[in-house]
Amino acid sequence: MKLNRTTQRTVEILKLISKTPEGATLDDICQKLDLPKTSAYDIVTTLGEMGMVNVTRGQKQNYTIGLMAYRIGVNYTNNLNFIGIIEPVLKAFSKEVGKTVFFGIPSDHHVVYICKFEPENPIITTATVGSKNPMYCTSLGKVILAYSDEENRDQIISRIRFTRYTERTIENREGLLAELEQVRERGYAFDAREMEEHMQCVGAPVFDRDGNVLGAISISSLYKPAEDYEALGTLVSRKGMEVSRLLGFLGKI
Template sequence: MGRHVPAVTRALDILELFLEGDGTLSAPDITRKLGLPRTTVHELVTTLAARSYLVPVPEQPGRYRLGVRTYQLGSRYAEQLDLAAEGQNVAREVAETCDETVHVAVLEGADVIYIAKVDSTHAVRMVSAAGRRLPAHCTSVGKMLLASLPESELRTRIDGRELAAMTPNSITEPDALGAALADIRARGLAVEHRESNPDVSCVAAPVRDSSGRVVAALSVSVPMIRWSEERERELGELAAKGAADLSLRLGYRGTPR
């Protein structure tokens, strides 16, 4: 591995400071936070501003904010992101931690489509595949995604549609689905007990893009022989952590909308 260049490291340290607080800083602020000499900070800030990585804040003399060049770099990075590929990588990491089946899914109409899957190594495991389509109301990922929709969009997707059952435990009544989605919104996690498969329970968490919009859900699926309330809590935390990691890879930093 090559040697790190101190000047570049310091310049990047300065830029990363703007991810905190209100996004504006003065040269004295930077000097204090990084413990660098004032002359060094002045030279680095001047250089970054000359290249449009920083710009002065008009109404606040002496303060700077991130410039258009950082936006251009971020936009180019976002263009290169592949949700399925990133989802597969995160699903693999989660599966390695818990040794259960992990899925990432997106919403299409009133259905979910699985775009990533990593299997458990157990002899008893879930039989599924990336690319499979299932009714959203019967799955933890689907209910998580439905619960994340604005009310008007939710109504558009499900009003007038039959809530078909996949198992005797599937939700088939609109009022029951509405209550389940309200609980998911409050909890921030979705749980499904044998609603899509009579032998499997799942827990799912939301995945957000750079704007804070929910674009996918990540779930951990477990055969009932390995399911318990304690296991549900453990896997709920793991699903939330995996979904947060995938959101981070997609550029999510702010407050959900």
């Protein structure tokens, strides 16, 4: 994937300034990052206007990290605080069902695995903490899409490049939209051996206190024809709502 050079430079500048409490001048930025002065000036001027950096004017302008960047960092930290709340609940849930339990959050058109909880005798799963998979063929991703607002959902789906992993993988937008409608009707989603031939997963959404879909939890296990996956769906849906309540969600979906 081709990365945008201006965006890369912007991030590099912010990282440099954040590590320099006394601030950095334009000359410092250009020298340390090997950037053209014109390009660097345009970027820090824009960052200054947006509140991402503070500009102290003197013989040479000095740049320090701004309030907006701090607020973004605080929001990120706040979003991570909930992990400590849900971890013991999902760990106990994994032991209760005797299967691997995941918690994932959206990242563009992928889902990122943030937590993984395994029973005493876990099966081998390819998904690891920090890894990501496409939304359209994972139970986590499907429920996140199903409960996202329509505009955001359409934007995400427009960026998906459908790849066939097994003969059961959804292969187009129409098929995905039809499945998402079913997900909303029943309250949980399946990965019916769509990513891996031998794995079946069922997932349910987790909401924040404002009713926005924060992420999702799933139960993952080897496929067994005799398994009652609808019952597992009901179970994980209830657990998703329990976790949502712990995070302050009081409404109904």
